[in-house]
């Protein structure tokens with residue numbers, strides 16, 4: 001039997017099928033490679049931990065920073081319901097991620113023995129933790145961050161997961177004029193990445209007490225170890 005004559009324009013079905021399989025194999029591989037599409041989603045920029053990660057933990061480390069244990073006196077400040085999701089670079093939720101936040105109290109003072117520039121507000125927990133479930137969501141009740149010398153309003157986040165170093169970032173309050181002058185925030189050079197950490201602290205619907213709601217999703221370029 002003569003070999004097919006390609007020069008004459010003969011269409012060889014086996015040859016075409018082989019090319020199709022090659023193409024299909026390539027796209028299947030792209031789907032299988034973790035992070036292959038990570039560039040398509042904007043990852044949350046990592047930012048410094050800063051000097052005031054608590055050097056001692058509060059008596060209570062739950063996700064309600066307004067009430068320490070079963071105290072009857074709530075913290076002073078603008079109560080804020082802070083929530084969001086911890087996602088991987090493909091936008092899939094990450095479970096079993098320990099989310100920690102810490103921030104200064106309404107007087108601008110951290111839960112840290114070296115922060116002595118003003119009097120600490122005794123009823124503010126200053127630090128809280130939340131472990132994500134399958135939805136990747138977290139929730140904290142806290143206060144809207146205040147200004148303290150040298151920084152714009154911000155809340156610190158630490159992300160802890162199995163087999164990974166602690167990863168830290170910060171979120172900021174949209175509309176705060178001091179954002180323009182803040183060295184840490186300006187340290188994020190990519191404008192889109194910088195914008196992604198500045199969030200709305202908006203009035204909570206149907207709240208008579210003037211409470212606020214804020215949403216901060218964190219997209220990580222890595223996943224926990226299995």
Ligand SMILES: [Fe+2]
Nearest residue numbers: 050052151156
């Ligand atoms: Fe800070």
